[in-house]
């Protein structure tokens with residue numbers, strides 16, 4: 001008996017699909033398997049539409065808690081943001097988290113299968129402009145591909161989470177602040193990864209690696225390098241170089257980083273890549289010739305076999321406002337002017353909704369989905385008419401949208417039934433000003449501009465003198481207020497017309513990514529911790545679930561044994577500039593799943609705001625030193641730590657409430673790096689002992705004031 005069953009058993013094992021069994025054929029036919037969610041945007045089209053229709057506008061009111069999975073980043077006291085869309089295949093849900101961690105859990109129960117910690121050096125926190133997030137992983141042929149914040153692309157065994165290989169994707173980790181926050185993308189035989197860091201001054205690129213071995217196949221730079229140091233790497237760089245003047249500040253790195261989702265169209269065998277903003281933003285400091293500066297803020301179509309450029313479309317020639325083409329892109333077949341077109345669509349930061357032919361790159365249409373004044377329109381060949389009133393070279397200007405964009409990375413979704421795109425959109429303007437001189441300086445921001453928006457932001461950045469901000473606003477009457485308003489916008493891409501919009505909140509970054517379903521629903525979470533379900537046709541709110549955890553990532557939906565689930569990776573950003581979202585509950589990452597008939601979502605513990613301790617009594621504050629310390633604090637610390645009196649927003653320790661003991665360790669923390677592993681890097685490369693003493697003087701001054709106010 002034994003002899004006979006054994007071979008049978010082996011055959012059965014060989015035939016059963018293993019964990020993470022996604023390949024190109026299966027992904028191409030994703031519509032035949034609506035129970036699965038096999039790519040960040042569900043299918044290769046990336047529309048984040050699921051045909052599942054068990055949960056409908058009629059019964060969604062009974063949608064409730066099914067399970068949760070706690071995914072703490074386990075690094076120090078600070079929990080970081082969750083931006084990843086999960087993948088669900090054959091009953092297992094996979095997602096990436098802060099630092100490039102990864103999780104696999106049972107999709108019906110939330111029970112952990114494995115977790116992966118890449119053990120990233122905590123000092124990389126300082127190199128990330130906007131938290132140590134990860135926007136997703138890819139599951140492919142029994143493997144999970146994920147990128148770590150510190151630049152490694154890793155292949156894991158989908159069944160065990162064990163590392164199969166890891167490759168260093170960085171061209172320079174010594175002098176440049178590269179990080180990776182974007183997801184990898186499989187394109188035929190390769191897995192492609194970009195990076196982040198344009199705020200600090202890096203040269204953008206993507207690299208393709210062999211799926212099996214991790215061997216490098218090709219690299220595509222998005223902006224040229226210094227021609228004095230060598231000829232352009234390839235034909236694309238030769239083309240790009242012609243759009244940069246001879247006095248370009250090559251040392252600045254120039255930017256163009258690829259930190260958003262990419263797409264791969266298997267029918268056309270094209271990889272679509274969106275590039276980011278410039279370094280520095282101020283074009284006259286970067287390239288005084290005023291050239292187009294390819295390939296900043298562009299959509300690129302690349303042949304994954306050899307990394308050659310098939311076509312490109314630049315949204316913002318000579319980018320000067322931190323606009324990027326890194327928002328998610330959606331592939332669709334749309335009838336436009338009587339002809340079926342294979343299109344690619346994007347609603348990037350700059351506020352226009354773009355529709356291009358994805359085979360050729362031909363520009364089809366673009367209209368604003370939010371208020372914009374940087375351009376007066378896009379002409380028929382796809383070139384924007386830039387408004388001179390938005391160019392801030394000689395004087396500060398009021399520009400819409402802000403740096404943060406009319407739509408940022410939070411994924412939008414397209415519903416082929418309603419034929420509407422649902423955009424997490426934002427109306428906001430900024431006062432933007434030039435810096436007189438610019439030289440690339442290592443170790444910090446290299447944006448070459450000052451931009452301000454929102455009262456709370458202006459107050460914390462310019463505590464003393466707000467004249468520039470007020471006068472600039474006054475000099476531009478007739479523009480909408482700069483205070484941010486967030487909306488969920490339903491937009492018709494064929495008619496280039498808004499169908500409806502619903503206000504999501506005034507707080508900065510209130511609305512998260514979007515999911516739309518065959519149940520005629522749209523789902524979106526908020527930073528305030530609510531998962532909201534909308535009627536896809538009318539925008540009516542049909543259900544709200546309070547979770548107590550800020551949500552930025554996009555929800556997904558899937559079915560197990562005939563039961564439909566909605567799941568989202570909840571977790572608010574720790575980045576203080578994201579601000580204004582009150583944190584009533586402790587913030588930590590958790591994957592939350594919901595189903596019909598589910599219960600109330602368990603809330604995290606309430607956050608306790610510590611009392612202000614007595615600052616060192618014998619410390620004598622020298623006023624001039626404290627004033628200098630305040631400037632240093634704003635430049636080097638405020639990006640993570642909060643301003644005085646913002647305790648309700650705090651993710652990082654409140655430095656205005658330090659104990660005498662911590663003051664005793666102050667310089668070993670700030671210069672000696674004793675908390676580096678927990679994410680508090682040392683600043684010895686940019687600050688000296690006098691600077692740190694000045695910051696301390698400022699903090700003690702503030703703490704005494706705070707204590708006096710509290711009494």
Ligand code: HEC
Nearest residue numbers: 076077078125126636637640653662669670675678679680
């Ligand atoms: C990139 C983010 C980041 C920046 C910028 C940053 N810090 Fe921190 N800091 C942290 C983190 C994370 C912690 C908490 C580490 C832990 O969990 O122990 C921390 C903790 C501290 C602490 C210990 C507080 C306590 O209550 O124990 C001090 C002091 C401190 N930081 C000072 C500074 C100063 C001064 C600056 C500016 C020069 C600065 N930090 C800039 C991330 C940052």
